[in-house]
Amino acid sequence: MKNFSYRFGVIRGLGVTLSHFFQTYITDIKKGRKHYGTVEGIEDRRQADTDGIFTIQYPEERLPLPEEFRVLPFLVYDDGENGEKILRCTACGICAKVCPPQCIWINRAADPVTGKPSPHPADFNIDMDICMNCGFCAEYCPFDAIKMDHDFELSSLDRGETHLYNLEKLMKSATYYASIHPTAAALEDAARAEKAKPKA
Amino acid sequence: MTEEMLINPIEKLTEQFPADWLKADERSGYSGYIVQREHLLEFARTMRDDYGFDYLSMVTAADYLEEGFFEVVYYAYKTIGGPALVYKVQIPRTDAVVPSLIGLYPGADFQEREVWDLLGIRFDGHPDLRRILMWEGFEGHPLRKDWKEPFFEEDVKPYKSRWPEGKPVFIDKENPFDDNVQYPEGFDPDHWTPDQDTLLYAGLVKKASNEEFKTDQLVVNMGPQHPSTHGVFRMVVSLEGETIIDLKPVMGYLHRNHEKIAERNTFLQNMPFTDRLDYITSMSNNFAYALAVEKLMGVQVPERADYIRVMMAELTRIMNHYFATGFLLNDLGAYFTPSLYSIEERELILDIFEEVSGSRMMCNYFRFGGVVRDVSDHILKKIHDLVYDRLPRKLESLDAYLTNNEILRSRCEGVGVLTAEQAIALSAAGPILRASGVPYDVRRADPYSIYDRFDFDVVTGNHGDIYDRYLVRVEEIRQSIRIIKQVLRDIPAGPIMTGKPPYQVRVPAGESYGRVEGPKGEMGFYIVSNGKPNPARYHVRAPTFINLTSLAPMSRGEKVADVVVILGAIDIVLGEVDR
């Protein structure tokens, strides 16, 4: 048995814990009702000087997601004049080649008349049960056609066919993309407008 | 020894030894010496005793199928610092036996068992050569190049079946058993008895029974489902009362075949898989892998990228040490309060990682030649607030309520002692090695990236017990804060990547070993490339796997309740132990 002169180590520890406890009430009183349930309150609880209650109460409060947040990929389409959806994807296959677990299957369309390959996907399948959310597909796509989504509320009661996303399920509009990735979308639109300008 | 040899002892070893013992490795991109199998033990003993290479860091093997041989690779270092001594033994595939170095370096124990398990090379003289990651009775040696796994599609990625005619297939349906299994020909499960771990239990040391007093030896399995084993890890202990006579760790419950999958991947596709090795410190793993491949490719990293890399690595170290301290106290019985406080700090750091890389844990942030995204001023300000204001304050409060806590001190002082000689012989790394008094830190001993520009101390302890390990971790947080302050002061503007990287990275032929001082120890990647887009051999030197060799010597004679705390102080992560 070690001979310890029992000083106040345990009591000091208890003091620290109690001060954390009382601090939660003091912070509540100082910040008032706006501390919970509002966007500013959530932001306040993420700062480096936060003290008091640290909980972000999902599902009533949600943490703001940063722009780079990556969940699952989706294909971007632009809106055409007659309301049709123009996919940006040209079925070049780079995303399928660079995907680490190889969860992307692309079937390149062939021109019905000549039989030569045409730059559109006839079929595009991603198995979301294998996807590891690395973001390589979005990073290496030369046409800004596939990007990472922010929607993480995907829990379901079954898997298999429902988790194999086909072309219909993967297509989302460019306005949705700009709403979740504002700075990146602005930069890419500017770059695309630059390239499309007629050479003087 | 001449003066030249004292300074560069490993440059001209062929002149010091008889000609038939060793020759230099002349293959392009390779380094080191090829030793003849018969003289391996003598050579290793001479290098350890006369030349001072007392720390055997890595033992692994590679399968050169076309050339027809196996090559067992050894990397040894001196604890006073310096570059590596690399030596290899080449043996034919039909006669794969090599003398074991366990008598000289006990730390080679688990690594040799892993080579036997995955490649089928026998080690003569190893006292307990059983499989370590797979189970006894498994058919085949998986890492051999001619062994195909059940869900085998093609030799290398990218698979041709994905584009341009990609029809999605659930690969389970292709297998006749609807699962990832294959059986040898003629196998009849009804006429076969399973192995009951007989070799494991037979190897457990039991005390000789006293004739007048019949005592019962109790063999207890702790794990794999146990609240204290930090993941799926199993310890088989033989007890006399509450005191441990012997302990054998059993791992492989999370063996996810990282190395076999990596041989099929291209170099770039391996980066997200390295995130999942030590899943708490994903930035550090990325760092080590990027260093290993950049050595082969010969690319230079821009300065700003180097500063960002160091900053992310040190933030990861802070986060990991907080987490480890919280869980050490969990193991001691302080039911969750310290770990809740530590996880609070970790969440704030994870917020930064999420903004920078897109994901809290699986960052996938480093590339060959730099980092993916730049760090904006907003994030630099956040890091500034954390490092100057919050982290030192919270560290003081952690110190205040934990360091002099009587319960912590009486349970941790003098428990789980590892002397310095033991630690070096057992190839321990990281806070365990330093708490035993050996000031070996890869950032100082063999500096990589720009660590030679920063001013920080290497933290050591004196007693080598659990309390010292806790103190070393807390002090390392302080040193990391110091480094980040210097990074924030000096970070230059500039590009973060050399050129636009292609998605098919061509790596010249050769071998390289890139290592970093991860939070848990020396994390290294051994890569052999033959010029193709996929690595020919890829091995991870996992620090916690090798640190577990010291678990048994540390626990003999301690109580059962202490072994839980000893395991907590080693701070294991199963993703790295089992790969």
Add this chain to the structure above:
Amino acid sequence: MVFPCIPPNSKRCIMSPEGLTKPEYQVPDELQSQVSLTTLDRIYNWSRLNSVWPMMFGLACCAIEMIATAASRYDLARFGMEVMRPSPRQSDVMLVSGTVTKKMIPQIVRLYNQMPEPKYVIAMGACASSGGPFKGGYNVVAGVDKYIPVDVYIPGCPPTPQALLHGLITLQKKIEGESLKTVSWYQKGPSVPIPVPVLGPDLIDVRKTALIREKSKPAPETEAQEPSAGDVTDKPADGEIAAA
């Protein structure tokens, strides 16, 4: 009395006596917050779903996110789930978080058998759902639902704590929809435990021994040869995996 920290318009499952009342029954205004008229099903499910105790069963990286969910930022205690028992005898839901390997699956099935009913399984993450990015490995089981029945799948690698909370709310909604007449633990006859798989030359599912014997028979023309014992393992002749 509602504490100021819970925001108004809480979208939680059902927490107040008003929420417990079945919609079609009318309660007079003066008795609104004191009386609720409900069915046995509803109150049985309500009491179960607000106190689902998870089993502390973390395998890999997803376990760290599970611990982060139980920690102070994404508090599981608000849902009644803070009691994480390592013992299966005292838990309701098994959160399989992380890759399921062949060496571990006998233990997982044994633990599932030891859980008392009503029991649920949540497959958290891509690896538990289907093997995930490690699906091609030789030691990975392609999804835990090959052996035990799964109730909720949460994709992601790893799913963020908010996604895990969403998955737990999905489980709560599923429990809300159950009925005492149809639940499996109140049917006649004992419940059958799942047979534990055995580790042999590869993982053996004891429900499939006949299939294994049939598919492993050597092909007729090579019967004269010895079955290969040793390092090189050949796949059975009719088990070729063809790329699409």
